[in-house]
Amino acid sequence: MEYKEREIRPITIDISMQHKRYGYRFIKRVFDFVASLLGLVILSPLFLVVAIAIKVEDPKGSVFYSQIRLGEGQRPFKMYKFRSMVSNADELLAQLLKDNEVDGAMFKMHDDPRITKVGHFIRKYSIDELPQLLNVLLGQMSLVGPRPPLPREVEEYTPYDKQRLAVKPGCTGLWQATVRNSVGFDEMVKIDLTYISKRSVSFDLYVILKTVVIMFKPNGAY
Template identity: 65%
Template sequence: MKNKSIHINEQKLNHQYGYRTVKRLFDVVASTIAVVLLSPVFLIIAICIKVNDPKGPVFYSQTRVGKDGKHFKMFKFRSMVTNADELLAKLQAQNEIDGAMFKMKNDPRITKVGRVIRKYSLDELPQLINVIGGSMSIVGPRPPLVSEVEQYTAYDRQRLMVKPGATGMWQVGGRNDVDFAEMVELDLTYIQERSIWLDLKIMFETVKVMIVPNGAY
């Protein structure tokens, strides 16, 4: 059962002026440099996706919920078949995670290339564009789907008090091996304790996870 013990002080969050300024500056500079340096990787992934499924698009955008419940378009490399969203309704009964989130280890919607890029979190790289645009941060809670937020309790909605992140404590703390309640606790712990040092630690752990994958699928 979820341990409902973390209650975020919104006033304290709003007064983190120095931290938020440095975080935003770092997000823009680091993400811009990363997009430039990783452009060859972007190209290779794009070619592989097209070879595997010539008719489908390289990128996939999906409406997610950000800070204060605002909707935004999140970008990823397409790792599933083009009609994945339509097939989801048929697979809901096979959801392997309790709570307001869908995860299925052997999801039939995932393409061959998709399995590889998801394992090493390469499908997440286009989210750097979201970071530059300001709808996301490099580090923060996982950005939820609109349908997931509709199932949130008031406790769960505390996750929406800060910008979502391309990586975070959930991603480095077990990812799909962690259930929804545990994910919420990890995210709220991050929000309560966030600092430049913690962000740098999570980014370092993210690089390690991309080299030696944890529960990503």
């Protein structure tokens, strides 16, 4: 099953139908719970190494970074990451918004000066996202789904864009596993809606396998 860019086109999501997919949603939740629990246990040595590296580079800063994101139905929750930026990154953001490199309700900057040396490495290999396994375990996120946006980003969403909030957000998704930062916001939304319209157990496994590959062979994460 291979993703093709030509498949990306405007899509209308039948939200009520998605909510009625009880069998798929049950299997997805069971898989998410078991996989996230095993992942947290197996990856605990890596968590320790990353935590030490972050503290050595910046002893005053915290190891983890949490941020309010909006999930399914625009419900807010606290999302966790390894801290990859300087401690006052949020305060510096206002000064950098003018340098945003993507159009639409999303901020991306290739040479973001707020990112630390350790941060560059863990971002490149998506290691900074691993603490979100806790969000998956708690049922706030899924392993696969659209990335959860910031409240300020959703304020700029059109009704079409808000369709990506019809399902539970994911640690990874079709966008991250394929084109990632090589496309803008509008293309990202279309890719997320393509995933939602086609999602299934086999499609989720496909995205997970693609994600594992890019953790060893990064596809433009920054």
